Amino acid sequence: MPLIELKSVSKIYPLGNQQVVAVEDLSLQIEAGEFTVLAGPSGSGKTTLLNMIGCLDRPSNGEVWLDAEEVGQADSKTLSQIRLNKIGFIFQSFNLVPVLTAAENAEFTMMLMGIGKKQRRQRIVDLFAQLGLQGLEDRKPNDLSGGQQQRVAIARAMAAEPAVVLADEPTASLDTQTSEELLALMKELNREQGTTFIFSSHDPLVISHAQRVVSLRDGRLESDR
Numbered sequence: 683m684p685l686i687e688l689k690s691v692s693k694i695y696p697l698g699n700q701q702v703v704a705v706e707d708l709s710l711q712i713e714a715g716e717f718t719v720l721a722g723p724s725g726s727g728k729t730t731l732l733n734m735i736g737c738l739d740r741p742s743n744g745e746v747w748l749d750a751e752e753v754g755q756a757d758s759k760t761l762s763q764i765r766l767n768k769i770g771f772i773f774q775s776f777n778l779v780p781v782l783t784a785a786e787n788a789e790f791t792m793m794l795m796g797i798g799k800k801q802r803r804q805r806i807v808d809l810f811a812q813l814g815l816q817g818l819e820d821r822k823p824n825d826l827s828g829g830q831q832q833r834v835a836i837a838r839a840m841a842a843e844p845a846v847v848l849a850d851e852p853t854a855s856l857d858t859q860t861s862e863e864l865l866a867l868m869k870e871l872n873r874e875q876g877t878t879f880i881f882s883s884h885d886p887l888v889i890s891h892a893q894r895v896v897s898l899r900d901g902r903l904e905s906d907r
């Protein structure tokens with residue numbers, strides 16, 4: 683059974699007295715361990731799709747299966763539990779908490795999950811070493827570069843060993859070299875820890891790193907290779 687399966691999923695947003703079809707009758711399967719990019723022009727439905735996979739939004743029609751559970755019609759409380767326990771998020775604008783240190787930011791999800799301090803610290807030591815963040819544990823986000831902030835965000839997303847990490851345009855705020863380094867790191871984590879990654883991007887650099895490219899156009903699947 684795939685880790686993620688969308689069955690004939692549509693998402694329709696009301697807009698005034700009209701309706702915007704953001705995703706239309708889309709079916710997709712993603713296996714555990716994949717490194718997949720959702721590509722497509724602006725407005726093609728990438729964010730909408732990621733939000734449904736990430737249990738941030740529900741489909742208007744169809745089914746969303748995550749880890750053998752149908753999550754498309756789950757209530758808000760159930761969805762927030764699934765997000766906490768199964769999904770790591772990486773955002774374009776990093777979204778770190780400015781008053782917390784790098785290590786505290788990275789530990790945040792594990793704290794919410796009730797993982798003990800000793801175990802949290804060990805996980806952060808390991809992840810910071812792997813992400814080249816040693817020595818930056820006590821820095822606040824404002825005292826880190828964009829690339830360093832995004833690496834802290836990767837540590838936060840991966841710390842609790844989620845089933846899948848979702849990243850909406852993760853390199854859009856970074857220069858080419860930093861983006862390249864970050865993608866190489868994520869690929870390494872994907873290889874070594876088996877974490878499933880799904881990105882959205884229209885950046886050819888990001889797309890070139892993907893094992894699988896799912897292209898969307900007007901809310902529909904255009905190609906899958």
Ligand SMILES: Nc1ncnc2c1ncn2[C@@H]1O[C@H](COP(=O)(O)OP(=O)(O)OP(=O)(O)O)[C@@H](O)[C@H]1O
Binds near residue numbers: 704
């Ligand atoms: N909350 C909303 N209300 C109304 N329409 C929306 C809403 N969110 C998205 N849309 C519309 O749905 C379509 C798909 O948007 P979406 O943000 O998923 O595309 P995208 O591929 O992620 O684009 P971008 O690369 O610009 O982020 C667009 O036409 C958008 O205007």
